[in-house]
Amino acid sequence: GVPNFVADTMLLMTDGSVLVHDATASLLGGVNWYRLTPDSNGKYETAGATWTGPFPMANARQFWASGVLKDGRVFIIGGEKSTPGNTPLAEIFDPQTNSWSPLPKPSPQFDFIQGDACGCILSDGRVLLGAIFSNRTAIWNPADHTSNAWQEAGKAFNTLGSTTKQGVCDEETWSLLPDGTVLTVDISATPTAEKYDPATDTWIPADQAVPTLTRGLALQSLTNSTVSPPVTINIGEIGPAILLPDGRLFFIGATGHTALYTPPPSPALPGSWTAGPDLLADTTGTFNSPNGNIQTAIDAPAVLLPGGKVLFACGNTALQFGNQFWSTPTLIHSFDPATNAITKLASQPPSNGVDTWQARFLLLPTGQVLLTTEQSQTISILTDAAIIGTPKPAWKPVITSFTPIMALSHHYKLSGKLINGLSQACCYGDDSQMGTNYPLAKFTNKTTNAVSYFRTFDFSSFAVASPKTHDALVEIPSSAAPGDYTLQVVANGIASDPVSVQVVPLAPAIAVNLQDNLDFATVCMGTAWLTMEVFNVGGADLIINSVSRLSGSADFGVLHNPVTPLTIAPGDHVDFTITFNPATSGVTESAVIRIDSNDPVTSDFDVTAKGTGGTAKLETVIVDHGNFGDVCLGSFADIEITLNNRGTCPLSILHIAVAPVEFESPSVHSYPLLVAAGASLDIPIRFRPTTFGAKAGVVTVVSNDPTSPKIIHVSGNAPAPRLVTLIADSGSFGDVCLNAFSDQPLTLSNAGVCPLTVTNMTSSSAQFLTPSVNMFPFTIAPGSALEIPIRFQPTAHGAHSGIITIFSDDPRGNSAVTVSGQVPWGKLAVSGSTYFGEVDCGIAQKTVSICNVGDCALNVSSVAFSRKRRQFKLINNPFPAKLHPGSCLGVVIQYRASCDPECCELVIKSDDPHQPIKVLDVVAFTRCEKKCECRCEKRKSDCEERECDCDEEDGHEEHHS
Numbered sequence: 001g002v003p004n005f006v007a008d009t010m011l012l013m014t015d016g017s018v019l020v021h022d023a024t025a026s027l028l029g030g031v032n033w034y035r036l037t038p039d040s041n042g043k044y045e046t047a048g049a050t051w052t053g054p055f056p057m058a059n060a061r062q063f064w065a066s067g068v069l070k071d072g073r074v075f076i077i078g079g080e081k082s083t084p085g086n087t088p089l090a091e092i093f094d095p096q097t098n099s100w101s102p103l104p105k106p107s108p109q110f111d112f113i114q115g116d117a118c119g120c121i122l123s124d125g126r127v128l129l130g131a132i133f134s135n136r137t138a139i140w141n142p143a144d145h146t147s148n149a150w151q152e153a154g155k156a157f158n159t160l161g162s163t164t165k166q167g168v169c170d171e172e173t174w175s176l177l178p179d180g181t182v183l184t185v186d187i188s189a190t191p192t193a194e195k196y197d198p199a200t201d202t203w204i205p206a207d208q209a210v211p212t213l214t215r216g217l218a219l220q221s222l223t224n225s226t227v228s229p230p231v232t233i234n235i236g237e238i239g240p241a242i243l244l245p246d247g248r249l250f251f252i253g254a255t256g257h258t259a260l261y262t263p264p265p266s267p268a269l270p271g272s273w274t275a276g277p278d279l280l281a282d283t284t285g286t287f288n289s290p291n292g293n294i295q296t297a298i299d300a301p302a303v304l305l306p307g308g309k310v311l312f313a314c315g316n317t318a319l320q321f322g323n324q325f326w327s328t329p330t331l332i333h334s335f336d337p338a339t340n341a342i343t344k345l346a347s348q349p350p351s352n353g354v355d356t357w358q359a360r361f362l363l364l365p366t367g368q369v370l371l372t373t374e375q376s377q378t379i380s381i382l383t384d385a386a387i388i389g390t391p392k393p394a395w396k397p398v399i400t401s402f403t404p405i406m407a408l409s410h411h412y413k414l415s416g417k418l419i420n421g422l423s424q425a426c427c428y429g430d431d432s433q434m435g436t437n438y439p440l441a442k443f444t445n446k447t448t449n450a451v452s453y454f455r456t457f458d459f460s461s462f463a464v465a466s467p468k469t470h471d472a473l474v475e476i477p478s479s480a481a482p483g484d485y486t487l488q489v490v491a492n493g494i495a496s497d498p499v500s501v502q503v504v505p506l507a508p509a510i511a512v513n514l515q516d517n518l519d520f521a522t523v524c525m526g527t528a529w530l531t532m533e534v535f536n537v538g539g540a541d542l543i544i545n546s547v548s549r550l551s552g553s554a555d556f557g558v559l560h561n562p563v564t565p566l567t568i569a570p571g572d573h574v575d576f577t578i579t580f581n582p583a584t585s586g587v588t589e590s591a592v593i594r595i596d597s598n599d600p601v602t603s604d605f606d607v608t609a610k611g612t613g614g615t616a617k618l619e620t621v622i623v624d625h626g627n628f629g630d631v632c633l634g635s636f637a638d639i640e641i642t643l644n645n646r647g648t649c650p651l652s653i654l655h656i657a658v659a660p661v662e663f664e665s666p667s668v669h670s671y672p673l674l675v676a677a678g679a680s681l682d683i684p685i686r687f688r689p690t691t692f693g694a695k696a697g698v699v700t701v702v703s704n705d706p707t708s709p710k711i712i713h714v715s716g717n718a719p720a721p722r723l724v725t726l727i728a729d730s731g732s733f734g735d736v737c738l739n740a741f742s743d744q745p746l747t748l749s750n751a752g753v754c755p756l757t758v759t760n761m762t763s764s765s766a767q768f769l770t771p772s773v774n775m776f777p778f779t780i781a782p783g784s785a786l787e788i789p790i791r792f793q794p795t796a797h798g799a800h801s802g803i804i805t806i807f808s809d810d811p812r813g814n815s816a817v818t819v820s821g822q823v824p825w826g827k828l829a830v831s832g833s834t835y836f837g838e839v840d841c842g843i844a845q846k847t848v849s850i851c852n853v854g855d856c857a858l859n860v861s862s863v864a865f866s867r868k869r870r871q872f873k874l875i876n877n878p879f880p881a882k883l884h885p886g887s888c889l890g891v892v893i894q895y896r897a898s899c900d901p902e903c904c905e906l907v908i909k910s911d912d913p914h915q916p917i918k919v920l921d922v923v924a925f926t927r928c929e930k931k932c933e934c935r936c937e938k939r940k941s942d943c944e945e946r947e948c949d950c951d952e953e954d955g956h957e958e959h960h961s
Contacts, residue, residue: 005034005054007372007379008062009432010362013095014072016042016440016453018362021062022054023374029062029081035098042442042451044364045381057091057100059083063431065119065129068438069142072096072457075103077129077140078117080431086115086132095455105140106150112136116431120174120182122198123463128153128182130169137165137196137203157201165203166194171430175241175249176437178465179267183249187236191218197267206261206270213273217253219298222317222325235325238430239297242310243423243464244337245395250276250310252302254327254429256294258335258342277342280333284316298327299357299429304422306367306493307389310335311382313356326355330373334387345387351378360432363425365440365453367493388493395422397439397489397496400469404500405600407507407538409478412601414441414456414489415471421491422465437464440490441474444498447483453490454480476503508570509538510599512607518593520580520611524649527581529559532607534595535573542568545596547576552591555582556609582613585706589613616677617647618705620712626699628687628716632754633809636664636688641699641712644680651675655702662689663697663714689718692811721756721782723810724749725817731804733792733821737856741769741793746804746817749785756780757809765802767794768819794823797913826858826883828912836895836924844895844924845875850908852883859883859911863891865922866905871898872922897926 005022013019017037024030032054039048061079068074074093080086088111090103105113118130127140137153154163167186175183182196183206193207193214207214218238224231239252249261258276279295295314302312311334315327330352332345351373352359358374369382382388401415416439424435438459443452458473482505486498513533520528536542545565547558559577568574578593590610597603621642631637645651653673658665664686675681685699699712726747736742750756759777761770769791780786794800801820808815832848852858863879865872875892883889893906906920 004377005032006030006374006377007034008358008374009066009360009434010370010372011066011068011074011434012362012364012436012440013074014068014438014440014457015095015455016365016442017095018044018364018370019074019093019095020372020379023062024060029060029079029083031056031058031060033057033093038366038451038453040450040452042366042453044366044368044370045383052098055093055098055100058102059087059089059091061087063116065113065117065127065431066433067119067121067127067435069121070125070457070459070462071142072455075127075142077103077105077119078114080116082115088112088114104149106147110138110150113138116170118169118172118174118184118430119433120176121435121462122182123176123180123461123466124198125459125462126198128174128196130172130174132170133168135163135165135168137163137169153201154196154203155201163203165196166192166205171237173238173241173251173427173429174433175243175427176424176435176462176464177243177249177263178247178463179263180463181263181267183241183261183271185214185217185238185241185251187218187220187238191215191220193261193273195271199267204268204270207273208270213259213275216255216257217251217259219254219296224319224323224325226319231323233323233325235298237298239300239314240302240312240427240429242302242304242312242425242427244304244310245308245392245422245465246337247465248337250335250337252279252297252300252312252314254296254298256292256296256314277335277340279314280342280344282316284318295331296327297356297429298325300327300330301356301359301361301371301426301428303361303363303369303427304425304492305334305363305369305387305389306391306395308337308391308395309387309389310337311361311369311387313359313361315356320355326357328355329353330356330359332371347384349373349380349382351376351380357429360428360434361426362434363436363493365442365490365493365495391494395494397421397491397494399487399489399496399499401471402487402499402501403601405502405504405507406476407504407509407601408476408480408482410509410537411457411473411475413471414439414474414487415469416489416496417467417469418465419470419472419489419491419496420459420462420464420466421494423492424464425492436492437462438491439472442488442490442495443480443485443501443503444488445481445483445485446500448481450481452480504600506539507600508536508540508542508568508598510542510595510597510602510605511535511537512595512605514607518578518607518609520609522612522614522648523580523582524614527579528611530578530580530609532576532578532593533573534568534576536568536570538599539570541570543598544568544574545598547593547595550592550594550606552608553589554591555584555589555613556580556591556593556611558593578609580609580611582611585613585615587613612648614649615647615706616645616649616651616675616704618651618701618703618708618710619644619646620701620710622712622714626712626714628714630717630719630753631687631689633689633692633718634755636686637716638684638686639714640682640684641701642680642682643675643701645675645677647705648677650677652704653681653701654704654708655700656683657700657702658685658714659698659700660695662691662695663687663699663716665699685714687714687716689716692718692720719753720811721750721754721780721809722752722812723756723758723806723808723815724751725806725815727790727817727819731817731819733819735822735824735855736792736794738794738797738823741791742821743789743791744819745787746790747785747787748780748806750780750782752810753782755782758806759809760807761788762805762807763790763802763819764805765800767796767800767821768792768802768804770804790819792819792821794821797823797825799823824855825911825913826852826856826885827854828858828860828908828910828915828918829853830908830918830920831888832890834893834906834920834922836922839895839897839924839926841897841926843897846893846895846922848891848893848906848920849888850879850883850891851888852885854912855885857882857884860889861909861911863906863908866907866919869902869904871896871902871924872904893922895922895924897924
C-alpha cells in the first residue's frame with residue numbers, strides 16, 4: 001500500500017502523522033504530497049501504518065523554506081526547482097482538510113524571498129526568512145492578517161536605512177537558540193557567523209573571538225584535478241547545525257570540520273566557539289578537501305536523538321555531473337557530546353547509495369528516525385533503541401496542567417514545561433526546514449493499549465529549552481473510543497511521564513464567552529455591566545448551580561437574574577451579568593467569578609473580572625508661574641489658567657476661589673464645570689490692585705480629583721508712581737523788587753511706570769504763589785513731565801523763603817521744594833557840592849543831585865535843613881519823591897551872603913536801609929566889610945533913601961544867628 005513516489009522533505013504533523021513530498025523522478029520538483037499515519041500502536045514501520053494522498057500543491061517545487069505553524073498548518077515559501085524557477089510563490093497546507101491554498105505574500109516588495117530561501121520559525125511563532133541573492137531578510141507573522149503581516153527585518157524596526165546582516169542568505173543554516181536568537185554561518189566570500197535578535201530586530205556578529213573556526217565550516221570551492229589544466233569549481237555549501245541538550249550548538253561544516261558554539265549570557269553578546277572533531281577520513285582519497293583528506297557534508301541532514309547524540313550524514317567528496325562536487329554515498333555517523341567523538345554506525349540504511357544532499361531525517365514521536373533518500377525512492381527508519389538512546393529524566397517534558405475528563409469533539413488546554421523540547425531537533429544544511437519543537441499529545445487506551453496522537457494546535461510558544469511554562473490545545477476527535485487513557489506530551493521523541501485522563505462520549509461541557517474578556521477598563525461613576533455568556537457545548541444538560549464572586553474586590557458582583565440553579569440544554573446558552581461599581585479611584589481591581597456546574601471536566605469554572613475606578617486628574621498650566629507682572633492702580637490684567645484633565649473620567653470643577661480680593665476669579669453662573677477626559681478649560685484670573693507693592697495670591701480649585709483641592713500660586717506687583725521735582729538755581733528767584741514779581745517753572749516728572757496724580761500744591765509763604773487751585777488734580781503719565789509756574793511776588797523788602805509742597809499719590813509722601821528770593825532796597829547816592837566857600841555878596845546857589853543807584857525804587861521822604869537858617873534856603877525841593885533805579889532829582893541850595901560864616905546840615909531821609917538819614921554839611925562865608933557893603937547897597941536899592949547902618953545890621957544878623 002505504499003505509493004510509488006520520490007520521497008524527499010518530510011514534516012511531522014501535530015497529530016503524529018508525517019507529510020512527505022514527492023520530488024518526482026525528474027528531480028525538477030513535484031506538486032504532490034502524501035501522508036503517513038502510524039498504526040494503532042503508534043508505529044510507523046508496520047503494515048498497519050497507512051498512506052493517504054496525493055494532496056497536490058498549485059505549483060511544482062523543490063528546495064524551499066518550510067515549517068509547522070502555531071495552528072498546526074504547514075507553510076511552503078519559494079522553490080529552487082519550481083514552476084517558475086526560483087519562485088517567490090508560497091502555499092499553505094491545512095492538515096484538517098488535506099488541502100493547499102495560496103499564502104498571501106506582498107509582491108513585488110517581498111519577492112526577494114524566493115527559491116531555496118532560508119527560514120526559521122521564531123519563538124513567538126513568526127517566521128524569519130532570507131533572500132538567496134542578497135543579505136536582506138524578512139519577518140512574516142502568520143497571526144497577522146493585515147497588510148502589516150510582512151516586514152523587512154534586520155533594520156531595527158525600520159529605524160535604520162539598510163540591513164544589519166553582513167552575509168548573503170543563500171545556502172545558510174539557521175538555528176533557533178534558547179535565548180530566542182537565530183544563529184547562522186553565512187556562505188560569503190569571507191564566511192562569518194552572525195545571529196538575529198528579535199528583541200532589537202538586528203543582526204549582530206557571533207564569531208569575533210575565533211572567526212577561523214566558523215570560516216572553516218563553509219566549503220567555498222574545490223579543484224577538479226581530473227582535467228588538464230585543473231579547474232576550480234565553486235561549491236558554496238555548508239552542513240547542518242543541531243542544538244544539543246547541554247545548550248551548545250553542534251555545527252557540521254561542508255569542509256568536514258565541526259565546531260561547537262556556546263551561547264552568551266546575554267543575547268546582545270556574540271558567544272564563543274570551540275573546535276569540534278573532524279569527520280572521518282575520506283575512503284576514496286580522490287579529492288582532498290581544503291582542510292585534509294576527510295569526509296564532507298555538502299548539504300546533508302542531521303537529527304538530535306532522544307539519548308542526546310546527533311545522527312548525521314556525510315560522505316566521500318566526489319565529482320558529480322562533470323562539474324559539481326558532492327558528498328557521496330550517504331554514510332550515517334553519530335556525534336556523542338559527552339565524549340566529543342564521531343562514530344560511523346555499524347549498520348547503514350539500505351537506501352544510502354545516494355548523495356547526502358538528497359537525504360532527509362525526521363525525528364518521530366517514538367524517538368525513531370525516518371530517512372528519505374530521494375533518488376532511491378526508498379524510506380528507511382531507524383529503530384535500534386541502543387542508537388536512539390535513553391533521555392535523561394531532566395530532558396522530559398513535564399505536564400503541569402490538564403483536563404482529566406475530556407469529551408469527544410472538544411478541545412482542551414495542556415500546560416507544561418519543556419513541552420517544545422530542547423532543540424529544533426531536525427536540520428538540513430539550508431533549503432529544507434523540518435523542526436519538531438512543538439508538543440504532541442499521545443493518548444494510550446488503558447484497556448486496549450492502542451496509541452493515538454490527537455491533534456495539538458495553538459502553541460503558546462516555539463521556545464526551545466525554555467524553563468517557562470507553555471501550553472497548547474489538544475482536540476479529542478469524534479472518532480476516538482471513549483474510555484480511560486494515559487496522556488503524555490511528546491517533544492522531539494521524548495515523552496513526559498503519563499497522567500490519567502478519561503474520554504467520555506456525552507457530557508455537559510461548559511464554554512464561556514466573556515464580553516470584553518470581563519475587562520471593565522475604566523468606570524467613571526456608578527455601575528458598569530458586562531455580559532458573560534455560558535454555553536453548553538457538550539451532549540448532556542449542563543446544570544449551573546451558582547454564579548458568584550469567589551474572591552477579590554467586593555466592587556464586583558453578579559446580578560441575581562437569571563436565578564440559579566438552572567439548566568442549559570446542549571447547544572444552548574444563558575447570559576449572566578457581571579457588575580462593577582468601584583468604590584475607589586485610580587486602582588485596578590479584580591475578582592474571580594466562579595461558575596459551579598456539573599461539567600465533569602471543569603466543575604468550577606473561574607473567570608477573572610477586572611476594572612479600574614476612573615479618576616479625573618487635574619493638571620493646571622499657567623504662564624510665567626502665575627506672575628501678572630506690573631499692573632497700575634486703577635488698571636487690571638488677566639491671566640488664563642488652563643485646567644487640563646489628564647485622567648480617564650470627566651473632571652468636575654466644583655468651585656474656584658481666589659484670595660486676596662485684589663485677585664479675582666471669573667463669574668461662574670453655576671457649578672460644576674465639566675472637563676472631558678483629555679480636554680482642557682481656560683479660566684481667566686484677574687489682578688486688580690488697590691494698593692501699591694508686591695502682591696501674592698492663591699487660586700484654589702476644588703474638583704473631583706482625588707487630590708483636590710488644587711492650589712495655584714499667583715503674584716503681581718502694583719508699582720508706585722515716582723515724583724521727581726526740578727527747579728532752576730535750587731529754587732532761588734534772585735532779586736525781585738516790591739510791586740514786581742518773577743515766575744520760575746517747577747518741573748514735576750513721573751519717573752515711575754504708572755500714572756502720577758497730583759492732587760494739590762501749597763506754599764508756606766505768601767510771597768510765593770502756586771497756580772490756581774482749579775487745575776487740580778491732574779495726572780502725569782509715566783516718563784512724562786509737566787512744568788508748573790511758581791511766582792515770587794514780594795510785599796516787603798529783604799530775603800524771603802518758602803516751601804512749595806506737592807501732594808500726590810507717590811507713596812513716599814508729599815514732596816517739598818524750597819524756594820527763596822530777595823527784595824532789595826533803593827540805594828541813595830548824592831552828587832554835587834554843598835560847600836559854597838566864600839561868597840562876596842548877594843546870593844549863591846549850589847545844586848545837589850539826590851540819586852538812586854540801587855536795583856529797586858528809593859523812597860526819599862524828605863530833604864531839609866536840620867534847622868532853619870535865614871541865609872540858606874532850598875529852592876525847588878521836589879521831595880518827598882520816589883526815585884527809580886538810576887534816576888536823580890536835583891535840590892538847589894541858595895545862600896545869601898552874610899558877614900559871619902554860616903553853616904548848616906542838609907538832612908536827606910530815605911528808605912535806604914544802609915543810610916536812612918544822610919546828613920550833608922552845607923558851608924558858606926563872607927568877609928565882614930564885604931558883607932556890609934553888600935547889604936547897604938542892597939538896601940539902597942530896596943529902600944531907596946535909607947542909610948546903610950552896617951553896625952546895626954550886623955548886630956541884628958548876629959542876634960538871629
